[in-house]
Amino acid sequence: MKPILVAAALSLLLLTGCWDNKDINHRALPIAMGIGYKNGDYTVYLDIPKVSASEKGIEVYSEHGKSINEAIDLISMNLESQVDLLHLKVIVVDKPFALHGLEEGIASIIRSRYIAPKTVFVICDQPLDRFFKRIDDSSNDGKSIYDFFQKDAGWSPQIAFTQVWKIFRSVHSYTNDVVLPIIKAGDTTILESTGSAIMKNGVMVGRLTNEQTLLYNVFNGDNLMGKIEVMNHATVQIVSNRLRCRGRFQQGKPILKSTLYLKVIIVDTTGNPSTEKIKTELKILVTDRFNEIFKIVRRDKADIFGLGQHFRDDFSRKELSQWREKYLPQLQIELDVKTVVRNTGNLKSP
Amino acid sequence: MTNSFNVTLAYIITHIGLIFFIYPTDVIESTSQSHWMPVVTAFIFHLVIVFTYLKGLSYFEGRNLVMIMTNRHPLLAWLTLLPVLLYLLDVIILMVRANAEIISIVCLANTPLWMLMLLMLLIPGYMVIRGNVKSLLRLALLISFLFALPCLFVISASFQNIDWRYVLPLIPRREAFNYLAHPSFYKSLFAFTGVFLLLGYFPSFAKVKMKSIFLGGLVLLPMYLISVYVPILTLGEETALQLQYPYIFAVDTLEIDWLMFDRVTVFLLMSLIAFGLLFIGFTIWQIMYTIKYSFKKWNSTLIVLIVLLIVYTVCLCIPDWQLVDQFLQWNTFLRIYISIVTPSIIFVLGLIHHSKVNRELNSI
Numbered sequence: 219m220k221p222i223l224v225a226a227a228l229s230l231l232l233l234t235g236c237w238d239n240k241d242i243n244h245r246a247l248p249i250a251m252g253i254g255y256k257n258g259d260y261t262v263y264l265d266i267p268k269v270s271a272s273e274k275g276i277e278v279y280s281e282h283g284k285s286i287n288e289a290i291d292l293i294s295m296n297l298e299s300q301v302d303l304l305h306l307k308v309i310v311v312d313k314p315f316a317l318h319g320l321e322e323g324i325a326s327i328i329r330s331r332y333i334a335p336k337t338v339f340v341i342c343d344q345p346l347d348r349f350f351k352r353i354d355d356s357s358n359d360g361k362s363i364y365d366f367f368q369k370d371a372g373w374s375p376q377i378a379f380t381q382v383w384k385i386f387r388s389v390h391s392y393t394n395d396v397v398l399p400i401i402k403a404g405d406t407t408i409l410e411s412t413g414s415a416i417m418k419n420g421v422m423v424g425r426l427t428n429e430q431t432l433l434y435n436v437f438n439g440d441n442l443m444g445k446i447e448v449m450n451h452a453t454v455q456i457v458s459n460r461l462r463c464r465g466r467f468q469q470g471k472p473i474l475k476s477t478l479y480l481k482v483i484i485v486d487t488t489g490n491p492s493t494e495k496i497k498t499e500l501k502i503l504v505t506d507r508f509n510e511i512f513k514i515v516r517r518d519k520a521d522i523f524g525l526g527q528h529f530r531d532d533f534s535r536k537e538l539s540q541w542r543e544k545y546l547p548q549l550q551i552e553l554d555v556k557t558v559v560r561n562t563g564n565l566k567s568p
Numbered sequence: 569m570t571n572s573f574n575v576t577l578a579y580i581i582t583h584i585g586l587i588f589f590i591y592p593t594d595v596i597e598s599t600s601q602s603h604w605m606p607v608v609t610a611f612i613f614h615l616v617i618v619f620t621y622l623k624g625l626s627y628f629e630g631r632n633l634v635m636i637m638t639n640r641h642p643l644l645a646w647l648t649l650l651p652v653l654l655y656l657l658d659v660i661i662l663m664v665r666a667n668a669e670i671i672s673i674v675c676l677a678n679t680p681l682w683m684l685m686l687l688m689l690l691i692p693g694y695m696v697i698r699g700n701v702k703s704l705l706r707l708a709l710l711i712s713f714l715f716a717l718p719c720l721f722v723i724s725a726s727f728q729n730i731d732w733r734y735v736l737p738l739i740p741r742r743e744a745f746n747y748l749a750h751p752s753f754y755k756s757l758f759a760f761t762g763v764f765l766l767l768g769y770f771p772s773f774a775k776v777k778m779k780s781i782f783l784g785g786l787v788l789l790p791m792y793l794i795s796v797y798v799p800i801l802t803l804g805e806e807t808a809l810q811l812q813y814p815y816i817f818a819v820d821t822l823e824i825d826w827l828m829f830d831r832v833t834v835f836l837l838m839s840l841i842a843f844g845l846l847f848i849g850f851t852i853w854q855i856m857y858t859i860k861y862s863f864k865k866w867n868s869t870l871i872v873l874i875v876l877l878i879v880y881t882v883c884l885c886i887p888d889w890q891l892v893d894q895f896l897q898w899n900t901f902l903r904i905y906i907s908i909v910t911p912s913i914i915f916v917l918g919l920i921h922h923s924k925v926n927r928e929l930n931s932i
Contacts, residue, residue, distance in 0.1 A: 222697065229690060239678070305830075328817075331673065334831075335820050370825060383803070383821045390807040530736040535600050 243269075246299045249276075250308040250363045251333075252346040253286060253323060255315035262289035263310075263350045264301065265363065278350045286323055287330065303332045307364045309382070310340045310349070316398070316415060316422035321389050324420060328386055335383035338367045341415050341422070343402040352403035362408045366401075375435050376428040378414040389420040392538045393526030397426060397434060418520035418542070426511065433507050437461055437478070437523055452496045453486035457560060465528035472529055472545050477554045478504065484562045493559050501555040508553055516547050525549060572775040576784040578708035579763060582850060583788050584719070585843030586663075586759045587795050588836070589670055590896070592814045594756035595796045599747035600805060602740040606747045606756065607792050613907075614760040615785060618767070621911035622778045625768055627918030633768035634861045636917065648913055649862055652765060653855060655906045657879065658899055659762055660851050664688045665883050665892050667844050674816060674837050685883045692849035693876045696856060697869050701773050704849055711842050719839035722832055723794060726815075728822050730801035754900045759792070761907040766850055768914065769857060852876070 252263030263280045279297065283289030294301040309327075311320065320339075327333045342349050353363060365371040373379065378399040388396045397414040404410030414431045416424040426434060436459045458481040465474050484496065491499075515522060519542050526541040533541070595606050628636055633652075637645040668684035676684065695704060747753045770776045799814030802821060808814045819833045829835075856871045886892060 222694070226694065328811075331677075335817065336823055381821070383817075387803050387807045390810060391804040392806060394804065524731070524733075527731065527733040530733060534741065 240300050240302075244299045245302040246294075246297055247302055247305050249306070249361065250310060251303070251306055252280075252310045252312075252342070252350055253315060254312045254346045255318055259284065260286050260289050261346065262286060262293065263346055264290075264293055265350065265353065267361065276354060278354045280347070280350070286326055304334065306333050306337055308338050308340055308367055309333075310342050310346065310363075310401075312342050312346050313422070316341045316417070319419075319421040320385060320417070321420040324382060324386050324389060327382055333382070335386070336381045339380055339382055339385055339398055340367070341398050341400045343400050343412050349403050353408060356408050366409050367399075375440070376432045377411050378431050378434070379440070385417065385420060388417060392541050393521055393530070394524045395419070395520040395522045395542075397431065397522050398422075399431075400425070416514065416518055416520045416522055418518060423518040423520055424514050426514070430507060430511050433504065434511065434522065436480075437508070451487060451489055451491035451499060452484055454482040454496065454500060454559075455485050457481050457483055463525075463528050465525075465532070467529075467532055471548050471550065472532075473550045473552065474525060474528060475552045475554075477556060480504075480555065480557045481560050482557060483560055493562070497557045497559065500557055504555050505553055512551060516549070519543060519546055521546055525551075572777045572780050574705040574709055575767075575770055575774050575776050576780045577712050578705055578846070578850070579767065579781060580784045580787055581708060581712050581716070581843045582763045582766070582847040583759070584791055585840055585845075585847045586762050587788075587791055588815050588840055589813055590666060591756055591759040591792070592796045592799055592808075593812065594752045596800065596805065596808050596814060598750040598752040598756060599744060601737060602744045603796050603800060603805075604738070604793060605740055605744060606753050607796055608789075609748075610753075610757055610760050611785075611789055611792060613757070614764070615782070617761075617907050617911045618764050618781060618785070619778070620915045621764060621768060622776065622781065624911065624914035624916070624918035625771055625776070626778070627922040628771070630771050632770065632772045633765070633914070634858055635772065636914065638862050640917070644913070645862065648910055649858055651902060651906050652910060653858055655899075655902050656765070656851050656855050656858075657875070658895070658902065659758075660848055660855075660875075660879050661882050661886075662758075662892065662895055662899070663844060663848055663851075664879060665886050667841060668883075669889060669892070670813065670816070671837065671841065673813075675834055682884060685880065688845065688848065689876050689880055689883075691845050692852055693872055695845075695849040696853045696872050701769070701850075701853055701857075704846070704853060705774060707849075708846060711846055715839035715842045718835045719843075722819060722836040722839075723791075725822055725824065725832065726794070726798045726819050729818070730798065732801065734801045734804055735797065751897060751900070754904070755896050757903055757907070758896060758899065761903050763847070763850075765906065765910065766854060768910075769854055 246264070246266045248264040248266045250265040252261075252265070254261035254263070259282055261280060261282050263278055266277050266279065268275055268277060279293050281289045281292040281296070283292055290301060290303070311323070315323070327337075328335065356362070362372075367373055367377070367379065369379070378397045380396045380398050384394075384396050385398075387394055396417050398417055399414050400412045401409050402412055411428055413425055413427045414434070415422045416426065436456065439459070439461060458479075460479040461476060462479070463474055463476045465472060467473070480500070482500070484493075487496075521542055526538070526546065529541070529545070530538065537545075595603055598606050625631075625633070625636075634649070637648050664685050667688055668681050671684050672679065672681060695707060699707075767776055767781065795815050799808040799811070799818040802808075802818045803811075803814070811817050816833060816837075819836055820831075822829075822832050824830075824832060852872060852875055855875050856868050859871050860866060860868060886895070
């Protein structure tokens with residue numbers, strides 16, 4: 219009886235689960251990480267906020283290495299505290315890396331588990347050293363890049379929002395590709411969105427503009443309060459959107475019948491357009507813009523909408539694996555837009 | 569007599585402790601489409617063996633597996649109990665080694681493995697030494713009370729990122745039946761055969777109702793399906809195939825805007841480890857009971873300590889994950905043996921016993 223009690227009490231001390239623990243003041247917790255790529259060489263930038271009460275702002279460290287992990291290790295080695303990537307929120311990569319392909323970088327992130335799979339991935343339109351210098355110089359608390367991509371903070375619907383695990387899925391999946399936001403240091407604001415990149419199997423193959431990205435987000439079912447301009451006559455705000463798709467085969471060609479249901483609020487009008495007119499104009503605008511994007515999708519053979527998902531039942535595994543190359547370029551889409559104008563704001567409808 | 573509710577609860581949560589780590593990996597490996605088929609096939613197999621086993625036991629009214637076997641011909645007893653013992657020992661070794669590895673991968677990267685394995689053995693060992701099976705059954709109630717809620721919360725939250733269209737094609741094509749020839753399918757059976765033997769040890773201590781066990785099975789089927797389908801629906805088959813622990817990864821992708829739930833995986837892991845500890849406790853108790861009442865009447869504490877020592881030594885001797893996987897593969901023969909032969913023997917013995925009793929009753 220007694221020895222067991224003693225053993226139990228001892229195990230309380232021994233089995234606390236803390237082992238070689240480093241206290242939080244000995245850890246460096248980066249918010250953002252930059253990864254540059256040049257001829258097989260990686261440059262890693264870490265954006266670490268200063269945590270002492272006297273100084274504010276951020277510190278940016280950088281190091282080169284043959285792999286991402288090596289570069290991080292070098293920073294950790296030269297830093298007085300240990301780099302802990304657990305709370306990393308944003309990864310910024312430069313364009314050469316995106317064009318080369320993110321596959322290996324993503325695989326090493328997923329494998330090592332140091333970085334959470336829900337970290338947001340971003341492409342930078344300018345060299346990373348200049349980008350991080352701008353962030354470093356601007357006198358803020360270093361959280362701007364984090365807030366920019368927070369859905370409950372500075373994120374807006376014209377910006378793509380893609381986490382690491384989605385890119386990982388895009389690398390391996392037969393029918394799902396992603397778009398990544400592209401940013402650069404802004405002139406008046408700290409960051410500026412310059413559209414988004416179409417990633418096919420983790421390689422950047424094309425671009426979308428900000429307006430196209432908004433529509434992409436609408437199609438992907440992200441519920442957003444984005445604004446769309448309708449021709450010259452009105453501005454509407456989309457308050458709810460829903461997409462229904464049905465795929466079928468006709469003479470060996472895939473056809474997708476899609477209906478987009480939009481609920482909008484009128485924000486602004488010029489002249490006195492009738493509600494009907496606004497609806498038809500919205501329909502034309504959305505369809506045109508969609509066709510534009512879809513043309514890019516077909517050209518790049520990158521299934522950013524996950525359209526192949528609607529044909530899963532029609533293909534065998536082997537045929538499905540050829541979806542992007544063989545069937546996507548043949549795909550016909552019949553898009554119908556159904557709009558409800560929910561209200562016209564504080565003024566009566568014209 | 570302990571309530572049959574506790575028995576069912578123990579049956580459910582010990583299974584849940586087994587399901588979510590390695591099981592989805594094996595099922596996803598075993599076929600490339602219609603993943604519900606290997607799950608449902610194995611589940612029906614499970615129901616059949618549980619039915620045979622319980623039916624056989626019910627003829628003996630309140631006697632457990634060991635009591636039944638010790639009255640028989642020694643050869644028959646050896647043929648039944650020795651594989652059971654070996655299998656249970658094997659199960660603990662795998663469970664301790666695998667769980668320690670998972671804890672190390674998910675949250676305690678700096679803690680050495682020997683410490684984690686010691687933890688995984690000392691707690692269940694203490695449970696068994698301090699109490700008997702009745703206290704273990706009560707513990708099942710306590711553990712479900714503490715951990716079922718966080719576990720269910722994470723499981724329901726894990727549907728956040730799914731895309732239902734990944735479920736298609738549901739209707740199997742001809743090549744979908746290939747899983748029956750795939751070794752991974754037989755490996756995945758471990759999640760169905762690990763616990764059922766335990767039910768045979770209960771009758772002398774607690775009521776085992778066939779109906780409530782089957783109701784418990786109904787709770788388990790969705791769990792099996794969720795553990796396989798959530799990663800597939802989130803990531804797609806081709807991607808899920810790349811991952812060592814698909815379900816844990818799918819939970820890692822969840823975004824809940826509340827700092828406490830930033831890493832919701834830890835909640836799931838803690839609950840599952842608690843269930844796993846209970847499972848290990850039950851298994852150690854089974855081994856102790858079998859040895860004590862069929863081989864030698866040693867002190868139970870001594871037997872438990874010896875078992876812990878053996879398990880711990882073997883666990884320390886397994887250097888890498890590859891070997892754990894190999895172990896699981898070799899284990900297949902033993903698994904199939906105990907899941908087919910043991911219930912059948914019990915069933916046949918039960919029938920013979922039943923007719924004998926009937927004859928005696930008639931002759932009076």
